Amino acid sequence: MPFSPNHLAELNLLLQFPSMSTQEGIKVHAHRAAPETVEAAEALFTKGLISQKDGGYLTPLGCEAVEFTQKLQSMLAGG
Numbered sequence: 001m002p003f004s005p006n007h008l009a010e011l012n013l014l015l016q017f018p019s020m021s022t023q024e025g026i027k028v029h030a031h032r033a034a035p036e037t038v039e040a041a042e043a044l045f046t047k048g049l050i051s052q053k054d055g056g057y058l059t060p061l062g063c064e065a066v067e068f069t070q071k072l073q074s075m076l077a078g079g
Contacts, residue, residue: 009040014049014069017058025050025057 003011018024028041038054045053049062058066 005036006039006043009036010044011069013037013040013044014062014066015073017050017062017066019063019066019070022058022063025052026055028055030054 013028016026018026028037030038033041041050041055042053044050044062045056047061048059049065051057051059
């Protein structure tokens with residue numbers, strides 16, 4: 001099953017979170033962000049990967065997801 005555009009938006013948003021610290025987060029501004037980014041943040045929140053509907057911090061599950069996403073990105077980039 002291929003990644004849907006929604007899944008790709010979620011993966012791209014996960015990659016924007018700082019991976020070295022759970023004390024740093026991001027904020028998705030609904031009036032400035034692309035609609036797919038806003039939807040991705042809401043989906044990640046619903047799935048329990050981030051702490052707020054508009055970003056916030058990674059949850060423990062979100063930290064794991066970022067780690068896997070970074071590994072996959074590295075593998076696909078050939079490094």
